Amino acid sequence: MTNVLDTQGVSKKFSGIMAVHDLSISVDAGESVGLIGPNGAGKTTFFNCVLGVLRVNAGVVRLAGDDVTEMPVHARARRGIGRTFQRIELFAESTVREHLLIAERTRRRDGGLWKDLIGRGRPRADEIAKCDEVLELLGLRDVADEPIEHLSLGQGRLVEVGRALMTDPKLLLLDEPTSGLDRQETADLAITLRAVQEHRQFAILLVEHDVEFVSSFTQRSYVLDFGQLIASGPTQDVLRDPQVRAAYLGVEEISS
Amino acid sequence: MTLAATLGSDLLRALLQGTPPGTVYALIALGFVLTYKTSGVFNLAFGAQASISAAMYYKAHTDWRWPILPALIVSVFVLAPGVGLLLERLVFRHLRTASSVAKIVVTLGLSIAVPSIFELVFQFQGVAGRTPEGIVPNGAGVYYDPFGVYPFSRNELMTMAVAVTAMLGLAALFKFSALGLQMRAVVESPRMTELNGIRADRVSALSWALSSSFAGMAGVLIAPRFNTLAAPDFFNLVVVAIAAAVLGKLVSLPRALVGGFCLGWIIALLGTFLPRWSRTQTWLRPFQENLTPSVPFLVLFGVLVFWPAIRRAREASDPLSGVDPPPSSVGSGARGASRPRFSRVIGLALLVGIGVIVFIRADTSWIFLVTQAVVMSTIYLSVTVITGLAGQISLCQGTFAAIGGFTVFQLADRHGVSVLLAAVIGAVIAAAVGAVLSLPVLRLGGVWTAVATLAFAYLFDSVLVKISWICGGGTSLLQGTRVPRPVVGPWDFADDRSFLVLTVIVFxxxxxxxxxxxxxxxxxxxxxxxxxxxxxxxxxxxPARARVTAFAVSAFIAGLGGALLSIHQRNVNYGSNFSPFAALFWLVLVVSLGARTVQGAAQAGAAFSLFDTLILRGTFMGWILRSSKRIPEIFPINPKWRFVFFGLGTIQFARHPEGLVEHGKRQMRRRVDALRKRRTGSGGSIDDASPVSTPQPSSEPSNETDTAVVPVGETTR
Structure with a gap:
């Protein structure tokens, strides 16, 4: 089985501080992998290195076997990395469906100035049908024509997922998807995500603080501390690792 | 004398000569950086603030014959800080959470409105021929020559003395007073300072007053050098200030100071040595002839193009800048085709009706004005594309339009190409220039796009316009840049009515x-x-690709419109139509009325050409009263009021980027909806029923913004 994502010795320095040091991870097609660690462990930095928001100081990032280390964000996105944001990033003054439409257009690289000018830039029936299919999957069908200002935070996050799905990602990076959500919303999100993943077959790399969410959602996890990998393996085992408990959960035992 | 000795004395002379303007530039740069850092406002109205102090000083000293000292006190120490305080209190304090682009638009509006308000209040005219005086008696007539190479005038010596005193005063304030300490803290991080119990508002108000007096002082000091009191000329000052501040990386006051001095020296050095080189290198001539105006733009443009890291200067400075709620985005596709069809049909019918009446009944002057309105609306559609759709502020739309106009002049008048073909070619050239220009600008984004396009506009204005193969060169000064009207088959567009039809079709x-x-x-x-x-x-x-497209399309439209305008007036009329300051008013007009819709552009075009005649001269009032004799006394209103109206109109842009008209319509629609709901008895409006409130940019970040609302727009990266 080929790795969807494969990083080799990725390092990132910020004015002398090693935010990520020599990190090598891999994600297989279709699996869900967690990336956990205490605040400031370098999770977000690593995320940004994978996405292309930050350039690595050393190391290689491979997407489905291709070296993308030097590529800008949008080029990597076209090669199959989708993402959601910790602090929701939606397009102001667009409806839910419009978010998906523009992603679909971008994926197909269909349309441009000339097509717009001759009047073929308007959304077509097949595009709308494709968007609605995804909206149905995410349970957003009812709010398809709502401007995103009217959505709840949980719905907003699902719109982000839907938008990313329209690009046909091989790998979806979720940046703390539960942040700001209450218990019920978190549970709903987990159910929806799992259903969608089963349906569309993509891998997930998840940065998350909510231990319950991580352990229920992922098969494997990597644990970072001070920019270094301190543990990896099946999530349940990793969370039981004393070193991980010391670094991430605090030294004291947690009853659960 | 040996060559080396001559070179040495030339060098010394250039440095001495560059020092007095250098001190003024440094003064402006200091003031500019002070406001920018304490309030996050990239204050393009800085030049306007300088100009009103200079005008006030002139008014008091020359017109009212006040002695120097009271005139100076009133203009620099009363008027200038007063204006600064007012601007902070009434405008910018409420815009703290607005995006930096929205703030810059407001400062553009102010730089048009503020001088006009001053001129209206004091009945002042900044026309040529009224030479400003310095702040010492007989300042331009008495010279001192301490080094035997360059004689300083009394004005220059006084300038240096005052500017250096002001700088030392600022340094002392920062170093030794508690207030200075607070100010330095606010410069580092306004949020952090507030968390420490210091009211950043008050500090920021104070720094506005302070920087405004710096602007005023610079204005008074530089007026004799500029030899002008016209507000557009002072607008250059702000570009000089930005150039100096950019040389100082925009982060520190001392570096801005050094940047100002460097700029003064660079200009003087080039002024000394360029004439020698240009004897052999003729292409340098246009630069040599317009040195002082063009160097700052060259420097600024060069820095922005070759040193894009500059844009990160501010973002990195406030560690807590991410705390603020995200600003509403500037540009966006206008949604909401919810307007009932019949109201649209009625609107269209009304427009067609008026059009027909104008077409049949109007006399030559009205036809002229209406045609101009249509052409300007076409040009304004270029702003709709770049600002309304792409959310970028471009200040060189006038330059793109001028490229269109000059192309028609060159091709039609000199090479006999068909006029309409020449207009299209002009638009294509403008599009190409726009695309190429956007390449370096792209990496900048936000405020820097505005600054880079402004620098380009001034570069064109001060250098390129003088080159023969672009704008006609020497002969065109005498003969004008003649542009013929087109003749297509049986239609001769020399007839004003048929030309109006043509412009309407193009629009x-x-x-x-x-x-x-x-x-x-x-x-x-x-x-x-x-x-x-x-x-x-x-x-x-x-994003880069999308923005290149936006710039090219916008430049194409502007070029086409500029060509039409030149054909309409049968002359390019660069100075009155397309100069950077004239183009500023375009942007101000469009964003006040509505940058997102075609309707907004059309209204802006109508406002540009008809507002004065129709409203301010009372013609419209006369129609309502059905007699031109019963027009009330207050008409005609001074046409400067339109600068005030639309200039101040930009203030609401920061809160409602959709523009005055669109905002008004939305409010109205909301009220009508609410009324209808109440009638049918279905209770509150949708907004009340929805679980989350709409994110409104408010001056105070509320708690709910952090938790419930779906934040929209950019977060800090």
Missing amino acids: IVVAFAVTQIRSGTVGRTLSAISGSEVAAESIGIS
Whole structure:
């Protein structure tokens, strides 16, 4: 089985501080992998290195076997990395469906100035049908024509997922998807995500603080501390690792 | 004398000569950086603030014959800080959470409104021929020559003395007083300072007053050098200030100071040595002839193009800048085709009706004004594309339009190409220039796009316009840049009525194209980028490519409109039509009335050409009263009021980027909806029922913004 994502010795320095040091991870097609660690462990930095928001100081990032280390964000996105944001990033003054439409257009690289000018830039029936299919999957069908200002935070996050799905990602990076959500919303999100993943077959790399969410959602996890990998393996085992408990959960035992 | 000795004394002379203007530039740069850092406002109205102090000083000293000292005190120490305080209190304090682009638009509006308000209040005319005086008696007539190479005038010596005193005063304030300490803290991080119990508002108000007096002082000091009291000339000052501040990386006051001095020296050095080189290198001549105006723009443009890291200067400075709620985005596709069809039909019918009446009944002067309105509306559609769709502020739309106009002049008048073909070629050239210009500008974004395009506009204005193969050169000064009217088959557009028809057709075609783009892929892509650039990138959109397209399309439209305007006036009339300051008013007009819709552009065009005649001269009032004799006394109103109206109109842009008209319509629609709901008894409006409130940019970040609301727009990266 080929790795969807494969990083080799990725390092990132910020004015002398090693935010990520020599990190090598891999994600297989279709699996869900967690990336956990205490605040400031370098999770977000690593995320940004994978996405292309930050350039690595050393190391290689491979997407489905291709070296993308030097590529800008949008080029990597076209090669199959989708993402959601910790602090929701939606397009102001667009409806839910419009978010998906523009992603679909971008994926197909269909349309441009000339097509717009001759009047073929308007959304077509097949595009709308494709968007609605995804909206149905995410349970957003009812709010398809709502401007995103009217959505709840949980719905907003699902719109982000839907938008990313329209690009046909091989790998979806979720940046703390539960942040700001209450218990019920978190549970709903987990159910929806799992259903969608089963349906569309993509891998997930998840940065998350909510231990319950991580352990229920992922098969494997990597644990970072001070920019270094301190543990990896099946999530349940990793969370039981004393070193991980010391670094991430605090030294004291947690009853659960 | 040996060559080396001559070179040495030349060098010394240039340095001495460059020092007095250098001190003034440093003064301006200091004031500029002070406001920028304490309030985050990239204050392009700085030149306007300088100009009113200079004008006040002139008014008091020369017109009212006040002695120097009271005139100076009133203009620099009363008026200038007063204006600074007012601007902070009434305008910018409420815009703290607005996006930096929105703030810059407000400062543009102010730089048009503030001098006009002053001129209206004090009945002042900044026309040529009224030479400003310095702050010492007989300042331009008495010289001292301490080094035997360059004689300083009394004005220059006084300038240096005052500027250096002001700088030392600022340094002392920062170093030794508690207030200075607080100010330095606010410069580092306004949020952090507030958390420590210091009212950043008060500190920021004070720094506005302070920087405004710096602007005023610089204005008074430089007026004799400038030999002018016209506000547009002082607008250059702000570009000089930015150039100096950019040389100082925009982060520190001392570096801005050094940057100002460097600029003064560079100009003087080039002034000394360029004439020698240009004897052999003739292409240098246009630069040599317009040195002082062009160097700052060259420096600024060069820095922005070759040193894009500059844009990160501020973002990195406030560690808590991410705390503020995200600002509303500037550009976006206008949604909401919810307007009932019949009201649209009625509107269209009304417009056609007026058009027919104008076409049949109007006399030559009215036809002229209406044609101008249509052509300006076409040009304004270019602002709709770049600002309304792409969310970028471009200050060189006038330059693009001028390129269109000059191309028609060159091709039609000199090479006999068909006029309409020449107009299209002009538009294509403008598009190409726009695309090339956008390449370096792209990496900058936000405020820097505005600054880079402004620098380009002034570069064109001060250098390129003088080159023969672009704008006609020497002969065109005497003969004018003649542009013929087209003749197509049986139609001779020399007739004003048929030309009006032509312009209306062009406007409709361009407007249709803009709406197609807006609802098509390009429009959606641009709307996504201005909604959230990071999110757009995350789905594979290349913001750079989309923006090149936007710039090219916008430049094409501006070029086409500029060509039409020149054909209409049968002359390019660069100075009155397309100069950077004239083009500023375009932007101000469009964003006040509505940058997102075709309707907004049309209204701006109508306002540009008809507002004065129709409203301010009381013609419209006369029609209502059905007699031109019963027009009330207050008419005619001074045409400067339109600068005040629309200049101040930009203030609401920061809160309601959709523009005055669109905002008014939305308010009205909301009220009508509410009324209808109450009638049918279905209770509150949708907004009340929805679980989350709409994110409104408010001056005070409320708690709910952090938790419940879906934040829209860019976060800090």
